[in-house]
Amino acid sequence: MKDLKVEAIIRLVRFVMQNNYFKYNGQYYHQIRGGAMGSPLTMTVANCYMFFYTRDIVRQIDNSGGLYLCYINDLFIIINWPVRHFMQQIDRWNKFDENIKLSVNIxxxxxxxxxxxxxxxxxxxxxxxxxxxxxxxxxxxxxxxxxxxxxxxxxxxxxxxxxxxxxxxxxxxxxxxxxxxxxxx
Incomplete structure (x- = not known):
């Protein structure tokens, strides 16, 4: 693995993610979006993606003296912002990726x-x-x-x-x- 270039790893990951097949009721299907649930590769890719997705969020929370905790896809944020400002930020963060939606409990x-x-x-x-x-x-x-x-x-x-x-x-x-x-x- 140490001699593999980043480009080769990316190509291998892309190949695996684009070639997910499964069998249901005797019929074979090609998964065209997302990854296989429970697959170690899918979890790793999802964790990497969430790291990059939340980078700006973490920076904003840290710069405002808030608390940000994350476990896989569960986020916990404590911050002393006015509710209106916080809701605007959530709306903005939710526009980063249409497939990921942050929900709020104030x-x-x-x-x-x-x-x-x-x-x-x-x-x-x-x-x-x-x-x-x-x-x-x-x-x-x-x-x-x-x-x-x-x-x-x-x-x-x-x-x-x-x-x-x-x-x-x-x-x-x-x-x-x-x-x-x-x-x-």
């Missing part, structure tokens, strides 16, 4: 990935966030999975609660929910 709380973040009278509070489709089911203890996997589940979900709950009472509430969920499995 409120004292937000859910980013699996963290609920809330501003209560100038204090920032965080807890674990569960999507509406969440079901409290974990790997049943009597499954045939290796014991280390079964033992790791309580450790991992409690560690997440410790990391995400900014106040002790929120942690205790979360721990009780997890205890009940694990007992029901």
């Amino acid at each position: 409120s004292p709380y937000a859910d980013f990935l699996d963290v609920h973040i809330e501003n209560k009278d100038g204090q920032l509070f965080t807890t674990v966030y569960y999507k509406p489709s969440y079901e409290p089911y974990y790997l049943p203890f009597n499954s045939i999975h290796p014991m280390h996997m079964k033992k790791n589940i309580p450790f991992t979900i409690l560690l997440r609660a410790i990391r995400y709950c900014s106040i002790f009472q929120a942690y205790l509430d979360e721990r009780e929910k997890l205890r009940m969920a694990l007992l029901l499995n």
Whole structure:
């Protein structure tokens, strides 16, 4: 790989992206737009594209003293701009690429990935966030999975609660929910 020129890598990536085929109901299809879901190459290309897409956005946020976080295609921005100005910026950013649309949630709380973040009278509070489709089911203890996997589940979900709950009472509430969920499995 070290001897490959950038142009060769770009040509190889383009070849793979333009030659995606899949089979559905016994019929073969040629994907003409986008990339194969879950493909390591598609994810890499998407991450590279988003890096360049968000460069100007990140620069503006940083220059204004705001906070910009990104995980794959989820963005989280905190900035002290007037709402009207922020909405104009979102409209402008949404014109960078018609296939990418930024949505806005202006409120004292937000859910980013699996963290609920809330501003209560100038204090920032965080807890674990569960999507509406969440079901409290974990790997049943009597499954045939290796014991280390079964033992790791309580450790991992409690560690997440410790990391995400900014106040002790929120942690205790979360721990009780997890205890009940694990007992029901």
